[in-house]
Amino acid sequence: MSALIWYLAAFGAYTICIILATGQSFAWNESRSSFYLGKRQMSWFRTTATFCATWMSPLSLVGYSIWLYHDGYRAFFASVNGWMLGLLFFPFIVERLRVKRVLSMPEWLEKNYGDARVRKLVALTMVFLYTLYLVIQFRAFGVVVSYMLEIPAGFTATSLIYLFVLYTTFGGYASVVRSDVINMLLILAGITAGAYFIMPAGFTVKAAGDALLMKNARLAAAGVSSRELFSLFAIMFSWGLGVAGNPQYTVRLLACRTRKDAFKVTCLSPFIVGWIYICITFFVLVCHSCYPLIGNMEETMTFAKLNQYLPNAASTLMLIAVIAAAVSTANSQLLLAACSLCYDLFPLKSAEGDETDPMKEDKFLLVNRLAITAIASVALALCRAGLPDFLMLGRISWTLVAICYFYPLFWPRIIVKGMLFYVLCVALLLQFMFVFIAGISPEYSMPVVLAAEAAIFKLHKFFWADDDIFYIFPGSGADE
Amino acid sequence: MNNKLSIETLMKWIFMALAISMVMLTLGARLHQSYTEKLSETIRNGAQVKKSVESKKLRQQVEIIQGRLGPSWRQALPGEKTVLTIRNGDEKLRFVINPPAVVASIAEDERYLLLVGLLGLISAVEIAVFISYLLTRPIRRLAWGFREIARGRHVVVPLYDMMPYEFHELTDSFNEMASQLEKWKEVQRQLSRMDRLAALGEMLSGLSHEIRNPLASMRIQIDLLRSEVESIGKHDGGGEALEQIDILGNELDRLNGVVTQLLAFVRPSQIAISPTPLDDVLPWCASMFRSQAAKKGIELVIEKRADGIMVMADREMLRQMLMNLILNAIQAFSSVASERSKKIVVTIGLDALEPHEKALLSVSDNGPGIAPEIQHRVFDPFFTTRKEGTGLGLSIVQRIADGMNGTLLMDSSEEGTIFRVSLPLCRTDANTDDRSSEA
Numbered sequence: 001m002s003a004l005i006w007y008l009a010a011f012g013a014y015t016i017c018i019i020l021a022t023g024q025s026f027a028w029n030e031s032r033s034s035f036y037l038g039k040r041q042m043s044w045f046r047t048t049a050t051f052c053a054t055w056m057s058p059l060s061l062v063g064y065s066i067w068l069y070h071d072g073y074r075a076f077f078a079s080v081n082g083w084m085l086g087l088l089f090f091p092f093i094v095e096r097l098r099v100k101r102v103l104s105m106p107e108w109l110e111k112n113y114g115d116a117r118v119r120k121l122v123a124l125t126m127v128f129l130y131t132l133y134l135v136i137q138f139r140a141f142g143v144v145v146s147y148m149l150e151i152p153a154g155f156t157a158t159s160l161i162y163l164f165v166l167y168t169t170f171g172g173y174a175s176v177v178r179s180d181v182i183n184m185l186l187i188l189a190g191i192t193a194g195a196y197f198i199m200p201a202g203f204t205v206k207a208a209g210d211a212l213l214m215k216n217a218r219l220a221a222a223g224v225s226s227r228e229l230f231s232l233f234a235i236m237f238s239w240g241l242g243v244a245g246n247p248q249y250t251v252r253l254l255a256c257r258t259r260k261d262a263f264k265v266t267c268l269s270p271f272i273v274g275w276i277y278i279c280i281t282f283f284v285l286v287c288h289s290c291y292p293l294i295g296n297m298e299e300t301m302t303f304a305k306l307n308q309y310l311p312n313a314a315s316t317l318m319l320i321a322v323i324a325a326a327v328s329t330a331n332s333q334l335l336l337a338a339c340s341l342c343y344d345l346f347p348l349k350s351a352e353g354d355e356t357d358p359m360k361e362d363k364f365l366l367v368n369r370l371a372i373t374a375i376a377s378v379a380l381a382l383c384r385a386g387l388p389d390f391l392m393l394g395r396i397s398w399t400l401v402a403i404c405y406f407y408p409l410f411w412p413r414i415i416v417k418g419m420l421f422y423v424l425c426v427a428l429l430l431q432f433m434f435v436f437i438a439g440i441s442p443e444y445s446m447p448v449v450l451a452a453e454a455a456i457f458k459l460h461k462f463f464w465a466d467d468d469i470f471y472i473f474p475g476s477g478a479d480e
Numbered sequence: 481m482n483n484k485l486s487i488e489t490l491m492k493w494i495f496m497a498l499a500i501s502m503v504m505l506t507l508g509a510r511l512h513q514s515y516t517e518k519l520s521e522t523i524r525n526g527a528q529v530k531k532s533v534e535s536k537k538l539r540q541q542v543e544i545i546q547g548r549l550g551p552s553w554r555q556a557l558p559g560e561k562t563v564l565t566i567r568n569g570d571e572k573l574r575f576v577i578n579p580p581a582v583v584a585s586i587a588e589d590e591r592y593l594l595l596v597g598l599l600g601l602i603s604a605v606e607i608a609v610f611i612s613y614l615l616t617r618p619i620r621r622l623a624w625g626f627r628e629i630a631r632g633r634h635v636v637v638p639l640y641d642m643m644p645y646e647f648h649e650l651t652d653s654f655n656e657m658a659s660q661l662e663k664w665k666e667v668q669r670q671l672s673r674m675d676r677l678a679a680l681g682e683m684l685s686g687l688s689h690e691i692r693n694p695l696a697s698m699r700i701q702i703d704l705l706r707s708e709v710e711s712i713g714k715h716d717g718g719g720e721a722l723e724q725i726d727i728l729g730n731e732l733d734r735l736n737g738v739v740t741q742l743l744a745f746v747r748p749s750q751i752a753i754s755p756t757p758l759d760d761v762l763p764w765c766a767s768m769f770r771s772q773a774a775k776k777g778i779e780l781v782i783e784k785r786a787d788g789i790m791v792m793a794d795r796e797m798l799r800q801m802l803m804n805l806i807l808n809a810i811q812a813f814s815s816v817a818s819e820r821s822k823k824i825v826v827t828i829g830l831d832a833l834e835p836h837e838k839a840l841l842s843v844s845d846n847g848p849g850i851a852p853e854i855q856h857r858v859f860d861p862f863f864t865t866r867k868e869g870t871g872l873g874l875s876i877v878q879r880i881a882d883g884m885n886g887t888l889l890m891d892s893s894e895e896g897t898i899f900r901v902s903l904p905l906c907r908t909d910a911n912t913d914d915r916s917s918e919a
Contacts, residue, residue, distance in 0.1 A: 002580075002584035002587070002588075004584065004587050004588055004591065005583065005584055005587050008587055008591065008594055011598070012594070012598060015598050015601065015602065016500075016601075019496070019601070019602065019605050026488075026609070026613045026617070028488075028617070028620045028624075149591050149594075149595055150588070150591060151591065151592065151595065159599065160595075160598065160599060160602070163599065163602040163603060163606065164602065166606065167602060167605065167606055170606075170609070358621075358624055359621065359624070359637075359638065362617070362621075
């Protein structure tokens with residue numbers, strides 16, 4: 001059977017599966033806590049599935065693969081190391097996160113640091129970066145679908161993910177989790193199948209060992225210049241901190257039924273994510289050894305082309321895994337962006353107060369769904385706007401996340417409450433100037449900005465012993 | 481509720497099933513048509529190749545013939561039923577149609593259609609969900625409204641522009657019903673109150689009568705006893721006895737006062753309505769209560785918004801009414817923290833709503849207000865939140881206001897409470913002319 005029939009059948013089956021399994025509807029008794037966090041009643045299994053599915057974005061699969069294919073172990077060192085380091089941070093913040101009964105991370109910041117302006121500022125940043133981040137998912141999906149169905153990577157291919165994510169996100173967190181369970185299984189199956197079937201003479205441990213012994217010097221990390229080494233460290237650092245504080249993952253820990261479940265999730269996830277990275281690394285290394293001349297194309301297209309060396313069934317699973325990664329990450333980000341916009345940035349006055357009033361909640365959630373549609377539409381339009389490549393968009397997003405959340409989550413003792421808003425304003429402004437005006441790579445500018453944040457806090461503590469006496473403007477204190 | 485299947489779910493699944501069926505049907509019909517056309521084209525092509533090969537009488541390589549036939553044909557296996565036989569020189573080549581190749585060819589040709597089909601499917605399902613939402617949500621809202629009313633709460637279900645006309649009308653009717661129900665509840669409350677008052681009146685009337693007579697007798701006996709003791713002389717221990725007799729007398733007087741108040745409530749004195757200057761009550765009010773209020777740190781403010789207002793009222797009853805309202809306001813401050821400034825404002829003027837018909841007498845305070853859940857009971861006799869109160873003051877005020885053809889309204893919030901007594905103006909030419917210009 002031709003590959004096209006495989007792809008068409010698989011794509012159709014995936015569509016039907018998402019439609020039926022997600023079962024999205026606007027339940028009457030839903031509230032903002034069920035919409036954003038599934039009423040904090042998610043089991044560890046579901047949370048682990050959604051955690052890992054959200055983790056595996058096309059950037060993790062495609063961006064990393066192609067970087068690895070071209071530059072060898074440098075990619076592994078900078079990206080996988082960074083991501084896995086970030087993942088290891090989570091157990092340390094579970095308790096801190098769950099102490100406050102919040103629905104969003106910007107709200108967590110407000111409740112912890114007593115400043116509503118910090119919440120608004122971070123929410124605004126989240127809307128910006130998640131819209132940007134969505135573009136990655138939409139683009140990757142469009143390219144894979146265009147490759148699978150042999151159609152131009154235009155509006156039609158991309159619009160499918162638009163409908164997919166609207167459908168899954170409209171149902172709120174519970175609906176996102178249901179689709180993520182399917183997506184997680186598909187990602188695991190696809191990447192494992194890809195790694196297993198990529199060996200030209202069939203998979204054996206010996207053949208796998210031979211493939212992993214790097215005969216090609218270009219792939220090895222040896223001979224890396226000190227400048228390049230610094231660059232790799234900077235990327236690892238920024239990506240690690242970016243994922244460690246990313247609300248995509250922290251809200252999943254908030255949504256767990258119990259603290260114990262949240263710990264289980266943080267303990268299990270590294271194994272699943274690690275397995276996927278091992279498989280994808282193996283797949284790419286074998287591809288590099290056996291098929292080194294794939295050509296210089298767009299990242300996702302290069303990845304899709306590598307799949308031609310797989311049997312049809314495995315290739316289909318692998319490409320569906322990329323689609324699943326795009327959908328799972330996109331709906332999670334869309335929900336978070338809508339939450340930041342409607343709950344943190346512009347909360348409806350008429351919907352304030354009692355969460356048990358179904359009329360208010362109905363109106364509030366309808367506005368959320370309109371926001372979801374608007375944000376997805378903007379991201380869809382941005383797909384054609386000529387933005388930078390996956391890795392660059394990822395770097396911008398992750399560094400912004402790290403700037404907003406690193407100190408509040410991991411080093412709260414350094415923070416001077418009354419100053420946090422101003423320090424974050426200055427930090428974000430600096431980062432934007434470095435990246436968009438000076439053209440400096442985000443991962444180079446981020447350590448400077450973080451150091452500046454720390455320096456301001458430390459200097460303040462050095463000159464003013466009391467945390468709460470420093471106010472730039474009268475009446476702008478943390479206790480307002 | 482045993483049946484958990486909702487209309488929304490049912491509609492969603494019906495619409496989804498319809499959408500999937502329609503997409504499947506359309507795609508199936510189109511693919512079947514393509515398959516038939518492709519088969520015809522394959523057979524036509526096979527016939528052309530056969531004609532071409534057989535006409536040349538020369539033997540050609542099998543691969544060349546296979547190439548000309550295309551992937552839709554393959555050589556028949558031994559024992560397989562042949563569809564096309566081509567005489568190639570002295571040998572016969574037997575071919576059959578290769579269905580997977582035909583299907584692959586169709587898939588390639590129709591891939592856009594399949595993609596559009598999938599787009600249509602997701603869109604149709606999303607539209608199905610929206611239609612179910614739009615059609616069933618008003619019913620859900622009404623069901624919620626009914627439940628709330630059953631719990632004794634007043635609700636108004638909001639109307640939305642996007643709502644279909646029928647639901648609009650239904651919701652409108654519901655809101656009207658809820659509003660009428662609320663009015664009916666108010667009427668019921670009034671009726672119930674009147675019933676209670678009547679029963680209470682009868683009981684109190686008898687009881688007060690039975691108590692008052694012995695009290696009068698006891699008073700006489702105490703007075704006699706006092707005279708006796710006085711005659712014995714203070715130096716024989718009579719001084720201490722006199723003190724005790726005085727205490728006893730005072731207690732009897734207090735008891736008599738309570739009984740008198742009860743009787744005033746159940747058998748109020750006849751109200752004699754006559755033209756009465758409303759201004760007259762203000763100096764009396766100031767002299768009576770200013771010092772009493774000042775002792776408790778309350779500022780009593782008297783405001784006159786119009787001069788020479790004549791109302792149809794009973795002067796004594798008017799004073800009693802004002803006295804009860806001011807005492808009530810003074811007592812309202814008992815639970816207020818000392819740092820808050822305390823103020824009672826007594827105002828007379830014309831009723832802004834009916835300046836030619838009614839005068840207004842209001843007493844307001846900036847106390848803690850009356851809790852919303854007990855506001856409807858404050859005019860009930862014996863309803864009080866104070867340990868030492870009789871709970872008769874405000875019910876007497878209401879009775880007096882009713883007796884003078886006036887109306888008594890109360891408005892209370894956390895900022896304070898205001899009582900407004902609206903009284904009919906005395907219809908004299910001078911009165912109406914003067915007042916209308918001031919109003």
